[in-house]
Amino acid sequence: MDAATHPYRSVLYIPGSKERALDKARSLPTDAIIFDLEDAVAPDAKAEARETLAEALRSGGYGKRSKIVRINALTTAWGLEDVRILGDVGADAILLPKVNTPSDVDNLVDLLPATMPIWVMMETPTSVFNAREIAAHGRVTGLVTGTNDLTKELGCRVRADRMPLMNALQRIIMAARAARIVAIDGVYNRFRDGDGLLTECEQGRDLGFDGKTLIHPLQIEGANRAFAPTASEIDLAQRQIEAFEHSKASGQGVAVVDGMIVENLHVVAAKRILAKAVAVAEMEGV
Numbered sequence: 674m675d676a677a678t679h680p681y682r683s684v685l686y687i688p689g690s691k692e693r694a695l696d697k698a699r700s701l702p703t704d705a706i707i708f709d710l711e712d713a714v715a716p717d718a719k720a721e722a723r724e725t726l727a728e729a730l731r732s733g734g735y736g737k738r739s740k741i742v743r744i745n746a747l748t749t750a751w752g753l754e755d756v757r758i759l760g761d762v763g764a765d766a767i768l769l770p771k772v773n774t775p776s777d778v779d780n781l782v783d784l785l786p787a788t789m790p791i792w793v794m795m796e797t798p799t800s801v802f803n804a805r806e807i808a809a810h811g812r813v814t815g816l817v818t819g820t821n822d823l824t825k826e827l828g829c830r831v832r833a834d835r836m837p838l839m840n841a842l843q844r845i846i847m848a849a850r851a852a853r854i855v856a857i858d859g860v861y862n863r864f865r866d867g868d869g870l871l872t873e874c875e876q877g878r879d880l881g882f883d884g885k886t887l888i889h890p891l892q893i894e895g896a897n898r899a900f901a902p903t904a905s906e907i908d909l910a911q912r913q914i915e916a917f918e919h920s921k922a923s924g925q926g927v928a929v930v931d932g933m934i935v936e937n938l939h940v941v942a943a944k945r946i947l948a949k950a951v952a953v954a955e956m957e958g959v
């Protein structure tokens with residue numbers, strides 16, 4: 674499932690240990706779910722969470738929501754068993770944390786069914802330096818930004834404008850776009866602050882992310898709104914496409930809409946907006 678055919682506006686983390694949340698997610702309007710066995714699950718609860726999660730996935734009921742399982746790193750005491758139990762229970766991708774290099778991904782490839790896509794947490798400074806090679810790995814279809822870990826590793830301050838993280842965020846997006854894979858922004862920790870979330874979603878959208886990872890159901894609506902094409906974007910895209918076709922038919926290479934030039938590249942971008950709008954409408958069952 675790539676971002677052209679499936680939206681990833683809202684990507685909700687759910688601790689694999691929380692049965693009630695695992696069940697609740699079956700009716701939440703989130704585009705994707707990251708079922709977490711890593712940092713949201715305490716060491717003592719890891720083994721039970723693995724079984725609880727496997728059972729939830731086997732039972733199904735998650736509809737069109739993309740199902741991504743975050744395992745523990747393979748260097749931990751739990752990673753190998755996570756893959757053994759959850760590598761083949763119907764997830765759409767396995768998300769690998771604490772990746773530094775493409776060879777960390779290779780280690781997982783060796784353990785997974787050949788068709789299982791891999792998503793990667795981008796949360797260490799080394800992963801950001803290696804973003805291009807990690808994104809270009811043949812099995813990697815998505816990058817998830819781990820802003821809390823990055824902030825910790827960098828020793829930077831948490832700022833509302835995320836200036837200290839900007840270079841990393843942009844490298845992650847550039848790497849994903851160069852490889853034509855999905856790019857998801859990090860979480861917004863103050864989960865009851867809807868205005869703050871919206872501001873950060875809009876920043877992530879403007880940077881080019883496909884969507885945002887979320888930690889609480891309260892955050893879903895804001896992310897869905899921020900990362901969907903707006904009515905005026907859809908309207909402009911339609912008019913750009915029409916005007917360009919019209920110009921082309923009369924032998925011209927460019928058109929003008931709302932005082933702005935429209936070249937072929939703008940038409941490509943406009944078509945992408947319309948495709949995203951269709952994917953969102955399908956997700957919402959409209």
Ligand code: COA
Nearest residue numbers: 685686687688693694695697698709712713860888889890
């Ligand atoms: N996914 C699905 N449902 C969730 C949820 C989530 N991430 N977080 C909370 N809920 C559910 C609760 O089960 C509860 O459902 P109920 O009303 O049917 O009982 C409802 O939403 C309200 O929850 P609330 O009481 O407001 O949250 P909380 O105070 O119990 O928990 C957190 C707050 C942050 C601890 C919790 O949201 C959470 O664990 N989030 C995920 C954290 C995570 O995965 N981190 C790893 C990546 S950073």
Ligand code: MG
Nearest residue numbers: 712796819822
């Ligand atoms: Mg992390």
